Amino acid sequence: MDIATIIGYVLSFGLIIGSIMMGGDIVAFIDVPSALIVVGGTIACAFIMESMGNVLGAVKVAKNTLTQKGANPAETIKTILELSNTARREGILALENQKVDDAFLAKGLRLAVDGLPREEIRETLTVELVSMKQRHVRGQKLFKFLKDTAPSMGMIGTLVGLVNMLANLEDPASIGPAMAVALLTTLYGAVMAFVVCGPIAEKLERRTADETANMTVVIEGVDAIVKGHNAAVIKDRLQARLAPNARPQDQEAA
Amino acid sequence: MDIATIIGYVLSFGLIIGSIMMGGDIVAFIDVPSALIVVGGTIACAFIMESMGNVLGAVKVAKNTLTQKGANPAETIKTILELSNTARREGILALENQKVDDAFLAKGLRLAVDGLPREEIRETLTVELVSMKQRHVRGQKLFKFLKDTAPSMGMIGTLVGLVNMLANLEDPASIGPAMAVALLTTLYGAVMAFVVCGPIAEKLERRTADETANMTVVIEGVDAIVKGHNAAVIKDRLQARLAPNARPQDQEAA
Amino acid sequence: MDIATIIGYVLSFGLIIGSIMMGGDIVAFIDVPSALIVVGGTIACAFIMESMGNVLGAVKVAKNTLTQKGANPAETIKTILELSNTARREGILALENQKVDDAFLAKGLRLAVDGLPREEIRETLTVELVSMKQRHVRGQKLFKFLKDTAPSMGMIGTLVGLVNMLANLEDPASIGPAMAVALLTTLYGAVMAFVVCGPIAEKLERRTADETANMTVVIEGVDAIVKGHNAAVIKDRLQARLAPNARPQDQEAA
Amino acid sequence: MDIATIIGYVLSFGLIIGSIMMGGDIVAFIDVPSALIVVGGTIACAFIMESMGNVLGAVKVAKNTLTQKGANPAETIKTILELSNTARREGILALENQKVDDAFLAKGLRLAVDGLPREEIRETLTVELVSMKQRHVRGQKLFKFLKDTAPSMGMIGTLVGLVNMLANLEDPASIGPAMAVALLTTLYGAVMAFVVCGPIAEKLERRTADETANMTVVIEGVDAIVKGHNAAVIKDRLQARLAPNARPQDQEAA
Amino acid sequence: MDIATIIGYVLSFGLIIGSIMMGGDIVAFIDVPSALIVVGGTIACAFIMESMGNVLGAVKVAKNTLTQKGANPAETIKTILELSNTARREGILALENQKVDDAFLAKGLRLAVDGLPREEIRETLTVELVSMKQRHVRGQKLFKFLKDTAPSMGMIGTLVGLVNMLANLEDPASIGPAMAVALLTTLYGAVMAFVVCGPIAEKLERRTADETANMTVVIEGVDAIVKGHNAAVIKDRLQARLAPNARPQDQEAA
Secondary structure, three states: OOHHHHHHHHHHHHHHHHHHHHHOOHHHHOOHHHHHHHHHHHHHHHHHHOOHHHHHHHHHHHHHHHHOOOOOHHHHHHHHHHHHHHHHHHOHHHHHHOOOOOHHHHHHHHHHHOOOOHHHHHHHHHHHHHHHHHHHHHHHHHHHHHHHHHHHHHHHHHHHHHHHHHOOOOOHHHHHHHHHHHHHHHHHHHHHHHHHHHHHHHHHHHHHHHHHHHHHHHHHHHHHHHHOOOHHHHHHHHHOOOOHHHOOOOOOOO | OOHHHHHHHHHHHHHHHHHHHHHOOHHHHOOHHHHHHHHHHHHHHHHHHOOHHHHHHHHHHHHHHHHOOOOOHHHHHHHHHHHHHHHHHHOHHHHHHOOOOOHHHHHHHHHHHOOOOHHHHHHHHHHHHHHHHHHHHHHHHHHHHHHHHHHHHHHHHHHHHHHHHHHOOOOHHHHHHHHHHHHHHHHHHHHHHHHHHHHHHHHHHHHHHHHHHHHHHHHHHHHHHHHOOOHHHHHHHHHOOOOHHHOOOOOOOO | OOHHHHHHHHHHHHHHHHHHHHHOOHHHHOOHHHHHHHHHHHHHHHHHHOOHHHHHHHHHHHHHHHHOOOOOHHHHHHHHHHHHHHHHHHOHHHHHHOOOOOHHHHHHHHHHHOOOOHHHHHHHHHHHHHHHHHHHHHHHHHHHHHHHHHHHHHHHHHHHHHHHHHHOOOOHHHHHHHHHHHHHHHHHHHHHHHHHHHHHHHHHHHHHHHHHHHHHHHHHHHHHHHHOOOHHHHHHHHHOOOOHHHOOOOOOOO | OOHHHHHHHHHHHHHHHHHHHHHOOHHHHOOHHHHHHHHHHHHHHHHHHOOHHHHHHHHHHHHHHHHOOOOOHHHHHHHHHHHHHHHHHHOHHHHHHOOOOOHHHHHHHHHHHOOOOHHHHHHHHHHHHHHHHHHHHHHHHHHHHHHHHHHHHHHHHHHHHHHHHHHOOOOHHHHHHHHHHHHHHHHHHHHHHHHHHHHHHHHHHHHHHHHHHHHHHHHHHHHHHHHOOOHHHHHHHHHOOOOHHHOOOOOOOO | OOHHHHHHHHHHHHHHHHHHHHHOOHHHHOOHHHHHHHHHHHHHHHHHHOOHHHHHHHHHHHHHHHHOOOOOHHHHHHHHHHHHHHHHHHOHHHHHHOOOOOHHHHHHHHHHHOOOOHHHHHHHHHHHHHHHHHHHHHHHHHHHHHHHHHHHHHHHHHHHHHHHHHHOOOOHHHHHHHHHHHHHHHHHHHHHHHHHHHHHHHHHHHHHHHHHHHHHHHHHHHHHHHHOOOHHHHHHHHHOOOOHHHOOOOOOOO
């Protein structure tokens, strides 16, 4: 898991809880029915909009992209340069025995070793890239839906509390606490939306961008190997996709 | 019907009703005129924006996609692989006698058996895909419109209640209950928008994506059969469109 | 005019007025200055943003699409199939004497009879389609602008009322009625935006989609007639653009 | 300047001021510090987001498009038809002596007279069209930014006023007037956003669409002149871009 | 740094502080816990959504684009015209010894001197342009996220304060000050969002547009030099990308 994500969660919840405890008693902020209607209601709405298999699938995609290390295009470029040297020295069939960690790169090499035409390799890999993006978008949309729905459930909870309170105004002393409880669902909804689900949705989007960049490097790299470009040209081309300061200075590959 | 959808509706309405009953009397939350202005008014606005035939058509699309099982691309790929084996063994005309459940695949096969050129088959099927999407988008937009309009009608109802209340402030005891009733339309609008119509709109969008994926597999598959590719190549190509863990491991087809 | 539109307006206004009269006196909801600032102010803003000729033009487009019957692609396809039969039997010049109601189809036929190359016919008709869409978008944007502006003018009116009320708090009895009047502009703005202008904007969008579908059918149909396709092929192609249940079963045309 | 713009501003401000004066004293609505924080603060934010030269440039673009008459494609088409007749009668070099008001059309003719290949003329003119759009978008975005920022500055001003008021609740008589003043910034922000900046941003967008339509007519027209089409064909093509009722009936040009 | 940015910040904060001091005591507006929950909580959410390296990278991109002078396409065009004259007089290899400040132009010239085919030079440079845009979009999105999150954290802080206040209503005298403090987080969130982060996000977007325009000029310019166009043609082409009044009148280059 990204260490930043842990720090982010600890920090944000710490700050909210700290601000609660500075001004009063945290017990006043814990209300199980309010939590049920916001968290449970929001998840229930997700079940309405998406088949159960897809909800679980999307949650898994989200978990994976949070716990797994993101793609590293610079590393991938280095591997591709080494492979291109091997291919030029020993022929493209020599790539068959190379061990490659990246499953997508491995598939690309297998297609190249199998002797498929360049255009077909590129097309097959591109289809895989597109379908990866579509799966990821599904996960992002689920979390965006949760982010949008949580404040609405919070508002529904608060409205229920307000109507109940307004219909029973006989005891003035109970108005304050009743309204405090009514506001709790709005608070829960805001925390669930803006601290929990929103940042995850954004993180998924960024991870998809990272993986897209990495897969694009693989597609271009395999294409260049099959074309028989030398490593210097490949390096020039692929590194143009990295930020200037992320371009490795490995002299030996060039 | 997706079992998740039923669970989702039962759960969300159960939680809202439960939270009402915990804090007071559910009778205070039932007000027929308020329900009329929100539900009736929202549907009336839908009649303004869309011809009656299209409203009913869109509702039917929505009902279908909720009650019918979604498309299953993995199943479709399996069928296509079997058909491609038949076509290679017995010639493309042998496909005429195959019974195929998927109406879109059946149409594609009929065009292939009729001997239309590849490009024309692809074009005709693609037109059908595009027009399916346009029809579905229409249904989605109707439910998004309902989702956007319901809170507005709720707000209009609340404003009407507030103005009535403010114009008659003589009896202080009536202020609370009057305001409680005024807030009910906002509550109804929020439930109608965020628990009923919003998730349906989202579900329709996902179903369209599923059906698009399935139809794309059919278009590519028929194209590959006509082209005379062998099953292994077709499998490689089509399965690239599935999530890695959804790819069937049927050895016999390859 | 679509009967649904009339029903929609009668129903929505009836419900709002009904809910007003159930809770109080409708006289309390009529305030000419409030109506002036909301309706007049919103229209004044439209004059700022668009030249007067274009405002009137857009209103006319809106009126036309509301009062005229929408396009009927199924009917158009039937006409095209008949024309294609004539063209195959008697030659394309025979189309010169055919009476065709649809002005766009008539123009396409005229270009075909004039012997223009296929690509040029398609291009000229497509330019017309694109420029129809641009004109319609203009009308849609005007009504979306009105929809967005009306609540803002309502809010401005309410703020004016609140400031006036707050600056003169000496008479407590006047607070309620003053605030009731202040809220009226918000109510007017909401009704104007969500019941009047919003649904019209949506309806215009749908009508544009209908007309686009119809014109696309014409463009494809004229193209197929010039190409000399037989009616069966044309029917297959054009009907792919209709919903499955909207496809006519006219055996004689095929 | 469009007369509609003047009417729009006079009308909208007149209605707002009128509604103020009907309900109270206009003096209560004038507060220089409130105006400073809203108007000044909004403009200050514009300086943060855009270099000073570009702010001034965008304001100038806005001023030009408001004060200058918009493009008139029908007029441009008429000129092009006359030029095409001259070119066919006397050769394309005869266009060198033609006086043309539209600077963009003049540039296109100059390139044609210089004997550049058709594709290059089209490319150069298209670059100019694209870069015109980019400059205009910049101006539109500035006014949209002002529109989005003004209500925020209004809210900031109101929050400042509320905090000040709440921290000093000793004198109940001062609460009303203090809150009235606090609300003024919200009112100013709303007027600045929805009456002043919003309509200008929209108007700029429409003007860009007009100018794009006009420049497209010029690009197509110059292309057709160089290609040597006769006036009837050019007229047919170019007028397809106009609304049916805007197509001139000048018989002599055809 | 753009002088306008400094002026903008000084002016906007000066106006806000001034309006605070006019109406009360600035001490009432300083509350460290409120600042912690808004600023700290917002930054913590950014850590959740983005890996730490990328947060820092994006901040650096933001800082660079604020402190560095923006790209100047007019200046770049002048340089390119001089280089094209050199290339025509002394051959393209003579460009090897030219000192060029713009790193992107220098790379383009190096590729040209290396004798790469035109299409490949254009492709490599375009990849670099696209990947620059993707990096910048990342920075923009971070600041947009901060802008969207800050008001949410402000609302969460205010809700916490309100619940605390409502749960302890015994002392009426404390209600005003408690609510004043509760509102401070909303105020902080609005200032952080609309005065600090929003304008930076917008400025980043504009800087990206500037840099894109400049890099496009370089790509077209290098392409034209390799193609061997003379300076007059190049000037015509490149200056079409500038605003009419930004086109330099340097007679000697033409």
